[in-house]
Amino acid sequence: MAQTGQLTQAPAALPGLSRVTLLRIAIVLTILVVWEATAASGLLFRDVVPSLVVIVRALWNLLFEPDFYWHLGVTAGEVGTALLIGGLAGLAVGIALGANRFLSQAFEHFLYYLGPTPKIIFFPVMIMWFGVGSGSKVAMGTISCFFPIALSVAAGMRQIDQVLIRVGRSFRANTWQMVTKVYLPAMRAPIINGVRLGLGVAIIGTLLAETKLSNRGVGFLIINSYSTFNMPRMYSLLIVVFVLAIGANAVVSRLGNLEAIKTR
């Protein structure tokens, strides 16, 4: 599952316009033309497939709306807090499971099987525990990102070169020193990969929770545009969320690649 979300780098295009680049442009243009033609023909409901001009105008309005940035800030804060709590908890649990064979055999399969269950179903419980405000959204993001990070770190721990661990032990490093001087530096790649996966699901968990029950955040804006049947606005919100989520994923995985090059 880890590989599927990874952005693979396409081979660099030749100078000038290569066939690949031309094809890309052709595909994008075809999609845009088909979309516009569908919008103009009225074959589908006009409001479901609005004209591109209308969507671009809605996007433009959205990007110049101060309120939108406030909502975006709320969501970013929630996702960030969730990633911090879930990430640290995942790191601690991952290190404990990876370092100790017995703990891993006793508890890791719980995490392994709980990992891919739909987390959003815990939302009613999270509302009862943490209230209807930001707390329950942070909690949703936290339980979403905890699992991939913990599993990725646990797997990473087991791949650390045994020599490094023995060197640490022979210097009589205590647990804290082992973690900060040996485990963490040796596990940069799996940690970054875990954070990348965790960030993706934290965004999903937080935003879904916002669409279900809230009065702020980007998820709320999306479901609000659904309730008011403002389709151009919904499209522009989805475009912004997708660009931000894919961008964040690409940035984190680029970080991982840089680390991999450095260690080589």
Place this chain on the structure above:
Amino acid sequence: MTAAAITRTRAFPTLVGVLALVAAIALIEVLIRLGAINRFIVPLPSQIALSFERVIVEEGIPERFWLTLREAFWATMLLTVFGVGIGVLLHRIKTLRLATETWVAAFASAPTVLMYPLFLVIFGRSANTIIMMGFVAGLAPVILKTVEGLAGTRRVLIDVGRSFKLTPWQLYWKILFPAALPSIFVGIKLGMIFALINIVGVEFLINFGGLGQLINELAERYDLAGTYAAICFVVLVSVLFFMFTERVERWLRPVN
């Protein structure tokens, strides 16, 4: 068997894990009874266990289960047909693959489930929305794994086919496709898991359909023990489902 011998067996850590879980549940029960945890926020585990039967009998679990299963089935069918089809297409036309594989990978990392309000508008509040959501969520891994499997066919196998003067069609059916099958199955399995997560999630969010809706409904009724029991039930079902797909995958994997 002596105590030392028991601790050395493979089952011992698993046993400790299960016992720890039971102990944790018992601890919660005690803490609630002592009043350390508010029983209007966390119901007694014994109450949850008792409400299992009630939820199963009164809330039509079998029908809901079948509905969710049917949705997952149709989503998987769509995934297999379109995912493998697009994968084969991308493999056949190299330029197309170079042009779009990055896009597919980016799509895999996009929060597609957030499109559910859009799907609600297009397909209405119906099983179709849920099936399409599952399909969209699971499509990217099936495409990527199909391309990966086809592209990873050993050169020597293809050369053997060429030396037998197989037509491109025969080459596909007799060599490339069988060689890629394990990878394609991994893709379909991943796609199915993504689809199931999203199907249950969207059922919960739009309050329609099977198991996901059950949780929403019980929560809205403020039936605490029932909500917790339904969540446990859904988690249990998904865990069994993953175990099952893993078993099937291991069974299908060729022996090296």
